[in-house]
Amino acid sequence: MSKDLFSQASFGRIRLRNRIVLAPMTRSRAGVHDEPTDIMIDYYRQRASAGMSITEGIYPSADGKGYCRTPGLVSDVQVAGWQRVCDAVHSEGGSIVAQIMHCGRVAHADNKAARSETVAPSAIRARGDMFTDTAGMQPLSEPRALRSDEIPGVIAEFGRATERAFDAGFDGVELHCTSGYLPAQFLSTGTNQREDEYGGSLENRVRFPVEVLSAMASVDGAGRVGFRICPGNPFNDLSDENPGETFRAFLAAVRDFGLAYLHVIRLHNVELDNIALAREGFVGPLIVNDSYKLEEAQAVIASGEAAAVSFARSYIGNPDLVERFRSGAALARFDSKKLYTPGADGYSDFPAFEAGA
């Protein structure tokens, strides 16, 4: 029987009522303690008809924060805030997964707590600027290379964040392994020039994200843990001599873990076919992403190429994207100037289709 975008699915122990996924989007609306705010609860509740909602990137430790007003999974007040988000999504019948995102070197000191540090596999500053509330756009901070004896502690932070995510009521967790953040920094030759067992050879470069996924899976089984990749993604000054080889080795190393899903972003301008690479290297369900429209999403589900499709920009102005897809309604646009500004404006104030959009 061919599958339909609106049909149910199970990814590991996570249940989806349809195959339309809210993709993770950093929106910089967290409160003064980096806790989820009331408008964040509204935002996720409004989008709960998705088969699965993936949160914005959430930092697992103070050092893992990079951007201003982003939320954490470190303190009790943050866990309590996420509990309200999870309750809101569950009360609408949805499922929600926390994206764990450690920014590593993609950070500015002004965006972080006073005693935290910017750490990375190697002390190589990323070229690029980042917005700060204190001084506007600023060059990215110089990172400190992690010592070998510190790395087990950083890996353990991901395990603790997973525990807190489950305490808050999340259905699952997703490790962010792309876009130039810490796991991708360890994987890639341009950012990892270490000479210990976490750098150098291919086997050594994949060690960090493999051990992180293992730590996350050890909390309550691999069936509640997914991960996100985009081989060849140059975002945040990332470069790798052979991303195809790197990611094939990474996928091979986690192949037998039984992880809930793999979330893969396709690239349109490089030779690498990321979706084929993911299909060959991962045995479980694939969520595919980037620039899908309704028709193409239906086609990849019907053909079995993917188990679900995630949507980011389409969800910004269309909280009821599932209903709009079902009814063929037009999609509302959004204002890119309000992507990271505080407040409900351009964030949680988009009307539902039935409300007269």
Ligand SMILES: Cc1cc2nc3c(=O)[nH]c(=O)nc-3n(C[C@H](O)[C@H](O)[C@H](O)COP(=O)(O)O)c2cc1C
């Ligand atoms: C405002 C914004 C914030 C984003 N933040 C994240 C993030 O925190 N984590 C992540 O993995 N991807 C993030 N992304 C990437 C999206 O999840 C997605 O991969 C990308 O927008 C392409 O999908 P689309 O064509 O459906 O928009 C972000 C994208 C946007 C537009």
